Amino acid sequence: MSSTPGKFTVGDYLAERLAQVGIRHHFVVPGDYNLILLDKLQAHPDLKEIGCANELNCSMAAEGYARANGVSACVVTYSVGAISALNGTGSAYAENLPLILISGSPNTNDAGQFHLLHHTLGKLDYKYQLEMAEKVTCCAVAVNRAEEAPRLIDRAIRAAILSRKPCYIEIPTNLSGATCVRPGPSSAVTEPVISDQGALAAASDCAAEYLRGKLKPLILVGPKLSRCGADKALVKLAEAMGCAVAVQPAAKGMFPEDHPQFVGVFWGQVSTLAADAILNWADAIICAGCVFNDYSTVGWTAMPNIPLMKCDMDHVTFPGNHFSRVRLSEFLDHLSTEVQFNDSTMVEYKRLRPDPYVVHEAADDEDLTRKEIQRQLQPLVTPNTTLFIETGDSWFNGTQLNLPKGAGYEIEMQWGHIGWSVPASFGYAVRHPDRRTICVCGDGSFQVTAQEVSQMVRFNLPITILLINNRGYTIEVEIHDGSYNKIKNWNYALLMQAFNSTDGNGISFVANTAGELKEAIAAANNHKAGPALIECTIHQDDCSLDPGRLLGESKSNTGGGSRLAAGDGLNGLTKQDIVEKVYDGKGSLGGYAFCSLITGIRREPHAH
Known part of the structure; x- marks a missing residue:
């Protein structure tokens, strides 16, 4: 779609490709190197511009949008914008999300004549931003001539979609409006690479050998499963095997929690009781999209102690064997036709599983506690709810929530940037405004990215923020206490008045007691015209108990x-x-x- 009749430009080419891959909203912070490009994107009828408060938030919002949409775009200016946006791009890389980071850059004529320019490091070499981007993307390209734009743009976008990683596209300010050819069909950048059939067959044979003679098989689900669309194939395999299925904490919700074979979250010493026991009892574990890092293994104390079948997004590894070019969804689907039914781990799990615990309901006048917040949060989690769980103590509390079918659960456990949940939930809600998005965030984290609440107000998004105010970086206190973990307390609820100004519809509350939280949640549930912020004040030592x-x-x-x-x-x-x-x-x-x-x-x- 050309913004100028009879003329198709580099900016138009990029806009059309973004629309072709399914992007309907692009997140932006304007700057003088990207203004012409923003005009071109804005002119495309299938793209809507979403302004953000700053580039860090912009990149995090795009990361959240990619979780909802499968792919996203973040458009910033050169240096002062893009370098800040590399943080959220790093999150997308770590979390396996195809985020397209787009930056304007200096006029090629200025660069060619060695002019010293603003918004730069004060050096005449303008390749430094591209070199930085190469470290946190799967593909980074800089367009230096208009005729190169189609090839470079397509290369970057295709790499991002196929690898489920971010890419970087740099377009000089004078080339955004330069004449360009039109793009071909979207299949050129979206057509998936299928598994190598020989490798798939060999991997399946190796899987059969791995499972032969095993009496207690179990499936462990990791966060990469959904990133490559293998959810349905996993359910098919699980039902064919009949075995217990546990999930890693970052994969919560990726296997239906109402499924009879779901046995909970495996997180070593932080597991639900029977999930830990049954996994350590198993003699064969199929790891589907798992990530074993210091967090997920609780400081390397919770690595399964038997040989594993590790199924990654594009390869499978067994003890002594590795098979590349094997797509996870195809492998799981193929394996489901080969396995034997064996429900021994389910039988043992039912024996080990403790009786449900009845949670005490606090009296209305009792001081608010973490436990009471969690109790009141649980009924809010419906099939139309998506939870964003912030880095920190919220991880442990979120793990305990029960997810009905259809409920979403988002966590950033690999990158772990405090403040991520605020802009990420905003980006997610832009794509799914009809869902109830709930953000659970600590006060220290909120102070990092609080400005994006104003964008929730601006776009009338019904996001509920449960802001846990315990006056400090509580998770850091538990790791290593010091004066640096103290923060200046804010009157968080009053911030909504500033964000609303004269035309906003955000609402806010302070909950010091169980009854006040109950009233605030009821009001938030009935509010559809904008965000609701509930400041939940608890004691600073009210962290997940030891x-x-x-x-x-x-x-x-x-x-x-x-x-x-x-x-x-x-x-x-x-x-x-x-x-x-x-x-x-x-x-x-x-x-x-x-x-x-x-x-x-x-x-x-x-x-x-």
């Missing part, structure tokens, strides 16, 4: 699975006693235990 102290655990007995995970009683307690005594009420170890395992540091609570 049942390690209660149960007498230490780092030395974690090994390949704690005594608790193995089903043994501790200090004379039965499994059910433990479930009833631990703070979250579901037999899971919390934030203190996690952090002490990661760092080996334990601390005493703050004096009240």
